[in-house]
Amino acid sequence: xxxxxxxxxxxxxxxxxxxxxxxxxxxxxxxxxxxxxxxxxxxxxxxxxxxxxxxxxxxxxxxxxxxxxxxxxxxxxxxxxxxxxxxxxxxxxxxxxxxxxxxxxxxxxxxxxxxxxxxxxxxxxxxxxxxxxxxxxxxxxxxxxxxxxxxxxxxxxxxxxxxxxxxxxxxxxxxxxxxxxxxxxxxxxxxxxxxxxxxxxxxxxxxxxxxxxxxxxxxxxxxxxxxxxxxxxxxxxxxxxxxxxxxxxxxxxxxxxxxxxxxxxxxxxxxxxxxxxxxxxxxxxxxxxxxxxxxxxxxxxxxxxxxxxxxxxxxxxxxxxxxxx
Amino acid sequence: xxxxxxxxxxxxxxxxxxxxxxxxxxxxxxxxxxxxxxxxxxxxxxxxxxxxxxxxxxxxxxxxxxxxxxxxxxxxxxxxxxxxxxxxxxxxxxxxxxxxxxxxxxxxxxxxxxxxxxxxxxxxxxxxxxxxxxxxxxxxxxxxxxxxxxxxxxxxxxxxxxxxxxxxxxxxxxxxxxxxxxxxxxxxxxxxxxxxxxxxxxxxxxxxxxxxxxxxxxxxxxxxxxxxxxxxxxxxxxxxxxxxxxxxxxxxxxxxxxxxxxxxxxxxxxxxxxxxxxxxxxxxxxxxxxxxxxxxxxxxxxxxxxxxxxxxxxxxxxxxxxxxxxxxxxxxxxxxxxxxxxxxxxxxxxxxxxxxxxxxxxxxxxxxxxxxxxxxxxxxxxxxxxxxxxxxxxxxxxxxx
Numbered sequence: 257x258x259x260x261x262x263x264x265x266x267x268x269x270x271x272x273x274x275x276x277x278x279x280x281x282x283x284x285x286x287x288x289x290x291x292x293x294x295x296x297x298x299x300x301x302x303x304x305x306x307x308x309x310x311x312x313x314x315x316x317x318x319x320x321x322x323x324x325x326x327x328x329x330x331x332x333x334x335x336x337x338x339x340x341x342x343x344x345x346x347x348x349x350x351x352x353x354x355x356x357x358x359x360x361x362x363x364x365x366x367x368x369x370x371x372x373x374x375x376x377x378x379x380x381x382x383x384x385x386x387x388x389x390x391x392x393x394x395x396x397x398x399x400x401x402x403x404x405x406x407x408x409x410x411x412x413x414x415x416x417x418x419x420x421x422x423x424x425x426x427x428x429x430x431x432x433x434x435x436x437x438x439x440x441x442x443x444x445x446x447x448x449x450x451x452x453x454x455x456x457x458x459x460x461x462x463x464x465x466x467x468x469x470x471x472x473x474x475x476x477x478x479x480x481x482x483x484x485x486x487x488x489x490x491x492x493x494x495x496x497x498x499x500x501x502x503x504x505x506x507x508x509x510x511x512x513x514x515x516x517x518x519x520x521x522x523x524x525x526x527x528x529x530x531x532x533x534x535x536x537x538x539x540x541x542x543x544x545x546x547x548x549x550x551x552x553x554x555x556x557x558x559x560x561x562x563x564x565x566x567x568x569x570x571x572x573x574x575x576x577x578x579x580x581x
Numbered sequence: 582x583x584x585x586x587x588x589x590x591x592x593x594x595x596x597x598x599x600x601x602x603x604x605x606x607x608x609x610x611x612x613x614x615x616x617x618x619x620x621x622x623x624x625x626x627x628x629x630x631x632x633x634x635x636x637x638x639x640x641x642x643x644x645x646x647x648x649x650x651x652x653x654x655x656x657x658x659x660x661x662x663x664x665x666x667x668x669x670x671x672x673x674x675x676x677x678x679x680x681x682x683x684x685x686x687x688x689x690x691x692x693x694x695x696x697x698x699x700x701x702x703x704x705x706x707x708x709x710x711x712x713x714x715x716x717x718x719x720x721x722x723x724x725x726x727x728x729x730x731x732x733x734x735x736x737x738x739x740x741x742x743x744x745x746x747x748x749x750x751x752x753x754x755x756x757x758x759x760x761x762x763x764x765x766x767x768x769x770x771x772x773x774x775x776x777x778x779x780x781x782x783x784x785x786x787x788x789x790x791x792x793x794x795x796x797x798x799x800x801x802x803x804x805x806x807x808x809x810x811x812x813x814x815x816x817x818x819x820x821x822x823x824x825x826x827x828x829x830x831x832x833x834x835x836x837x838x839x840x841x842x843x844x845x846x847x848x849x850x851x852x853x854x855x856x857x858x859x860x861x862x863x864x865x866x867x868x869x870x871x872x873x874x875x876x877x878x879x880x881x882x883x884x885x886x887x888x889x890x891x892x893x894x895x896x897x898x899x900x901x902x903x904x905x906x907x908x909x910x911x912x913x914x915x916x917x918x919x920x921x922x923x924x925x926x927x928x929x930x931x932x933x934x935x936x937x938x939x940x941x942x943x944x945x946x947x948x949x950x951x952x953x954x955x956x957x958x959x960x961x962x963x964x965x966x967x968x969x970x971x972x973x974x975x976x977x978x979x980x981x982x
Binding site: 290314343344345346352356 | 838
């Protein structure tokens with residue numbers, strides 16, 4: 257006769273017989289993370305949620321209202337459908353991934369999660385308010401991760417009473433596909449917190465890079481001057497956009513040329529970033545290219561507006577004729 | 582000897598408690614959805630008592646703990662004390678070239694298993710987790726590893742070598758290994774018993790047709806060739822795997838569709854085979870259903886499937902210089918009469934004749950389905966890998982004492 261027992265009581269029943277070796281095993285590595293919460297599920301938050309869920313974790317996503325939540329969840333579904341059409345995933349993969357993602361509008365639902373990842377827009381005041389709220393409701397062991405790429409983790413941490421448990425994770429877009437994450441230590445981030453997050457990154461199949469809080473970390477700091485320089489080369493008439501991108505792509509075996517990459521990142525984002533580096537580090541090499549300013553003023557922001565250094569069709573593919581400039 | 586047989590997958594553990602003297606299954610079951618919410622333990626005792634338990638099982642160790650707990654349970658269990666488990670037999674997917682037979686597990690063997698992870702990154706790590714869990718939970722019980730690849734270890738080099746630069750074989754162990762070895766081993770032995778002849782005198786072809794499909798040429802009891810290769814993707818058409826494919830076609834597709842290595846890998850493993858051709862299903866029963874309703878792509882998938890089996894039959898018959906019996910096993914092999922008929926049609930010229938009525942009779946036992954005057958026997962034999970693992974474990978533990 258089939259019957260349903262409670263798993264816990266089954267274990268309790270025979271616990272004295274089998275608990276010994278597990279309980280005394282000291283060298284065993286700490287348990288893996290089973291669930292995380294993601295606060296704010298825009299593009300980055302969705303990507304983080306999908307990445308964690310497809311690694312087998314339960315994910316709670318928090319959005320401010322029902323509409324935003326719906327958009328977030330269907331955003332993840334769309335991404336998965338796209339991957340299915342590319343044969344990268346199966347329908348049952350999608351089912352399993354979506355079944356592990358739960359949405360809520362109640363921020364208090366994050367209370368019991370060991371890791372809470374904040375993926376709100378890049379606004380220091382907003383993030384600080386969120387972190388002080390999280391500090392109130394979460395269990396003291398919870399680690400808070402901010403997904404910022406511009407703001408000071410040390411400063412965000414001051415909004416809490418757990419500054420050692422605040423850390424940054426800089427995922428790169430598109431999150432599920434980009435295999436690297438910068439794990440960013442604030443001034444007061446503890447070694448323990450860093451180690452936990454480093455292991456968490458590996459658990460969700462990302463290669464973690466240890467980074468200390470500093471403008472641009474590694475990825476942004478190194479790539480931006482190249483994009484900026486490509487724009488100077490274009491402005492000075494050394495070659496046209498297609499020629500520049502083709503030269504760099506083929507010459508250095510890159511998947512995308514610098515101008516197409518800038519278009520994909522969003523030219524407004526690129527300019528904001530260059531300005532931040534210029535301001536913070538004060539070096540002329542970070543001076544945003546005038547052509548970049550001009551294009552941002554014209555509203556040619558790249559792929560997202562359909563026009564940047566290249567023209568794009570609705571599917572985001574480069575149209576070969578009619579390059580800007 | 583009471584042997585616990587474990588088959589640890591990525592998120593599941595299948596188990597059987599086998600008493601080897603009487604070859605009796607005392608209890609069997611599975612833990613599924615390890616590390617996810619709503620993990621399930623299904624347990625069935627020899628007397629028919631069944632339980633299903635839902636809860637949280639965080640990892641393989643917890644899974645093994647629950648299996649032990651249910652085996653010890655006063656209501657559903659079959660043992661009173663953990664010490665009654667005299668040995669544990671583990672199915673291990675890949676033994677590489679290191680493990681040519683079942684082995685008693687010690688730290689040196691564990692190191693060897695670690696080295697084989699590179700060859701089977703999706704399977705071996707979970708097998709190792711299961712072994713580690715048992716070492717902690719059953720410290721007194723000797724453990725034996727039984728490898729999916731082991732039965733094929735004696736293939737001649739010209740059967741396992743690919744036609745690529747030798748240095749790649751030396752550097753990365755790129756060669757044919759073959760899988761389903763335990764199943765091919767079991768059904769080939771049973772076939773010899775059924776035929777009443779010593780296995781040394783027989784040329785057999787065993788067809789394991791399940792979710793994964795492979796065939797083996799078993800000459801004098803030894804696997805001399807098999808259709809799966811470096812990975813289980815090669816050879817026959819399967820539910821979701823492509824089987825034989827021109828490697829250059831794959832490179833062409835990667836270029837045309839701009840696919841990454843992961844994407845092409847998922848395409849070949851999960852979106853191909855029966856489901857890829859038919860667009861209907863990876864399940865042969867549904868393919869046959871659809872085909873009977875006139876679905877042309879389902880018909881095509883079915884015919885590609887059968888044709889591949891037939892092609893390998895021919896190849897292996899030549900490789901062995903003769904054929905005494907063809908053996909079908911696995912979900913499709915044991916149940917799909919239409920597949921057996923389709924794969925063996927037109928082979929009367931070599932004295933292979935299927936008895937239509939015997940083939941189509943629904944049956945779950947070992948049986949012969951050839952006509953009385955067929956020179957080649959055709960057998961259907963339900964596989965039993967767990968029993969092989971238990972018996973091997975029994976033998977090796979006793980030898981070690």
